[in-house]
Amino acid sequence: MADVRLIEVKEDILSDNKARAEEIRDLLRRNRVFLLNLMSSPGSGKTSLILRTIRAIGDAVRIGVIEGDIDSVVDAEKVSREGVPAVQLRTGGFCHLDASMIGMALDEMDLALLDLVVIENVGNLVCPAEFDTGAVRNAMILSVPEGDDKPLKYPLMFSTCDALVVNKMDYLAGSDFDMTAFHERVRALNPRIDIFEVSCKTGAGLDAWYKWLTGEVRAWKSN
């Protein structure tokens, strides 16, 4: 048998990315800007949550948005109509954002004018969870129609996040989503995660989310 050489591509890429992410957190700390990485499947409500959040706390917290979700500028334009600076990372179908892409986007923003930058990550529960973007906190959305089994299928995503927004709670009554089982599955992976049950359509439950996010931003800025 001839020799088999083994190259761990992913380890190299992830360790380079980690170093770049730490540089980004240093930059954010110096500028007192909080960076939130928001992840979910396509259609779970990332853009809706961002728009709701801008309208609710945008007077108290100066917000900017990095859009990586889709292959157009539609979401960035929606955000920008709220009067908020937006950078669109046109990923052209790539499955995740990494720290160097976020670094490029932050270079385009005037950090002195911002308290909070929200990354709307690529719609995907797999790859984005593997790449540290340099964010201070990671949040995910799981919408009720996606099903209560998702923590079993995407454990890394649920383990990586500091906050979980369960969106489309208005669908709960007509669904077979078992909220108790879902919470148990999430807590088994990540006992410390903060869970918010909301509807971006009706606005129900969002106050707790705004309070959590505002608190996190203030804590970071006062450090």
Place this chain on the structure above:
Amino acid sequence: MADVRLIEVKEDILSDNKARAEEIRDLLRRNRVFLLNLMSSPGSGKTSLILRTIRAIGDAVRIGVIEGDIDSVVDAEKVSREGVPAVQLRTGGFCHLDASMIGMALDEMDLALLDLVVIENVGNLVCPAEFDTGAVRNAMILSVPEGDDKPLKYPLMFSTCDALVVNKMDYLAGSDFDMTAFHERVRALNPRIDIFEVSCKTGAGLDAWYKWLTGEVRAWKSN
């Protein structure tokens, strides 16, 4: 409306990759080594075709293999049992190989002892087609059970390849695969592609593939 800045992540990444791919082709030219990039869906028969090829032409053509297909060393070990040097790129679930990964793998090989290096790319008909690996020629496998509609769904892959191996022809009789329609769909995307109808199980049709590959290797080495 606030300003929207647009960053074309993919263009930057692909243009960096293209430059690295050209460096690899220069390296191959200097060393008179031919590099074949073999792509397909999982289970189409990449490893089987490589093993068949080694057994058929391995005495005349000194072959090495770069394995990127799966998250283990199983395929590399199979190849290596044929007495052929193999490098395993453990991608850990990444969806494609790029030129810099292939450069890392070639650095581990003694090019002076090789005529042909075959890349077994990640099993996926989308992302691998977008990244120039530095290969001299691109080939793909489509197996009969995958269906005759695949050129419509994955046009870039069919457009990018110089050779198409239609594998598992032994399944054709019992299937609704329309070979005439398939050829028409492929030719509409890529009139110059060489098509080989084979069965890696029975060996049928493989002589034409061996002849094509050997001819390509010789032409490159005599340049």
